[in-house]
Amino acid sequence: MLRQQTVLARFGEFALKAEDIDAILTEACRLVGEALGTDLAKVMEHEHGQDRMLLRAGIGWRPGVVGHVRVNLSDDAAEFLAVTTGEAVITADTGQEDRFRLPAFLVEHGVRAFANVLILGGEGRPPFGVLEVDSVTPRDFLDSDVAFLRSYANLIGGAVERLRAIAALRASNQELERRVEERTRELRRANDRLRQAARERDEVQASLREAAGMQTVVEHLPIGAALIAPSGDVIIGNPEFRRLLGRPRIPSADQGHGDAWIAFDGEGRRIKPQDFPGARALRGEVTLGVDFLHAVDDQQPRWCRISGVPVKGPDRRVIAALVVMIDVDDEHRAQERQALLTREVDHRAKNMLAVVQAALRLTRAETIDSFVHAIEGRIAALARAQTLLAADRWSGADLRSLIQGELGPFLVTAAPEAQGAAAPEAQGAAALEAQGAAAPEAQGAAAPEAQGAAALEAQGAAAPGTTQNGAAPCQAPRASLSGETVVLPAGAAQPFSMAIHELATNAIKYGALSAPDGRLAVSWTLDRAAGQWLRLRWVETGGPPPPPHRTPGFGSRVLHGTVQDQLGGRVTMAWEAPGLVCDLEIPLHRQPPG
Amino acid sequence: MPADGRRVLVVEDEALVAMLVEDALLDAGFSVIGPAATVEEAMGFLAAERPDAVVLDLNLAGETSTPVADALALRGIPYVIATGYGASGLPAGHQKAMVLAKPYDPSELTAMLGRICAPV
Incomplete structure (x- = not known):
């Protein structure tokens, strides 16, 4: 037990x-x-x-x-x-x-x-x-x-x-652990999925931000860009495109909107709507940088540079057209202006050469010296008109300045002390004549600009014996000008300058300015009532008597050619006892600008 | 005289050039009508009489003389165009016209006129 x-x-x-x-x-x-x-x-x-x-x-x-x-x-x-x-x-x-x-x-x-x-x-x-x-x-x-x-x-x-x-x-513990582990795995997987989703969302947001940035750029580009649907409607387009296009759709081959469109290519041929880059892009063709003049409704047509590129879907079918429009109107206008200016400058140069050539061929003289003088005088008269026109940007030339340039030495008070001083070359016919002919009278030594002003001053004061520079008594000017301010149209300046030059040459050679006591008075008025007629009177006194049988010389031929033929005016010449009286009447409105 | 007194209308606005052309034509035996300095004047001369030939400056005081060239072509009157623009500046419909480029030798003009005037 x-x-x-x-x-x-x-x-x-x-x-x-x-x-x-x-x-x-x-x-x-x-x-x-x-x-x-x-x-x-x-x-x-x-x-x-x-x-x-x-x-x-x-x-x-x-x-x-x-x-x-x-x-x-x-x-x-x-x-x-x-x-x-x-x-x-x-x-x-x-x-x-x-x-x-x-x-x-x-x-x-x-x-x-x-x-x-x-x-x-x-x-x-x-x-x-x-x-x-x-x-x-x-x-x-x-x-x-x-x-x-x-x-x-x-x-x-x-x-x-x-x-x-x-x-x-x-077992229960193991099961629990297994389930915890399983749950942990699920959580980890869920976490991974969330992270992935967050990453994708970040990427999407980043690309959206980028897209927004691109959109801002596109919105403000000075270039029109748009996507066009096969119907011709604008799917999306930036403001510049809408401005240039001026309507909500482009003309396309099958829509029958073409009548509202007017466009020309560089050669001035009308461009059919179905040949526009947009319509061609919708048919799958690429068209780059075609310039044409394109009118929207009643507005002033503008030059546009247009490109069209087809946009294809996954099945290679055209689903849209990318159309880019650039306003090149200013560029084109500038080119046109440039070409026009170049042509015009060329034309004026050729024309001036033709005139100079004519002056050369028409001038007759007995000696080489006198030929040279005559030619230089005429060319100086042409140049003077050009200079005055250029100073006024080719809109016109001041009448008084033109005559002053021709008669300069005779418009100033002559100081005896200053005798012998040669006038500058730019003084025109009078100066040349004075130089070449050794005019008996002493010429002023003042500068050309000052001479004009002095002449006017002297004229206004009209005081013979006025002293200049505090020196000896001066002689009154031999020529006087009087008249209001008149601007000769660009087209009238050169022929008028030629006409005055011939009159002055004649006066210095044969008329009042060839004699010591001769006087010249030039006066003018502008008759506004009858379409701007300039009436200019040229009066010589104190010169030698005219030859009894004057045949019209080269001078009077030029006078008639320029004033009558070219300017459509009238020339009246009379040899009175005291000297030549010439009336020039010129319609200023007849000359178109330029 | 080869020109045989044929009448030539001179349409030229530059007085000196017109005078030169006039002298050259007269020396060569032509008789001269004009000169006309504007389109209006040229048309006036053409309305009054029918010249045998015309010397036509393309630019008349800023206006183009194309209307005169058109009228001449319409009436079958031979003409020579004088221009500082050169052959490229010829107006539409006149590209095949005889052209003298300014500045030109007057003897060239008279020779050309001699060729284009119809034989008597």
């Missing part, structure tokens, strides 16, 4: 510490065999859901038995009795036993007696199996032996149940 209780206690300690169910069961078999003095002991485990038991652990059995042998829970099995009755099943001598049949392995091991008790399961659980001691010799089992077996079986049941609980706990 004591030995049995000691075995129980030792097993209890072991079972509490052990964690391996097979170790517990084997140790249980060893101890219970020892305690009861049997050669063999075993634990049969009821396999759940099956009507059989497995020899789970044992002592004294041949190899290949423990863990392998199974016993069917049929009516003739001792285990079946144990399970169904819950009581201990004892056989003192298998030879006398008729309640059940011994399984083969027991017979093979020579088992002659055995006792088994049920190992109960935990609360609410089926029995774990059966604990059995087997003896190879017939023997009796005392009640105390059975009680010991029962106690032992209960300890086993407790231990098994504890391990089961631990295993269940462990």
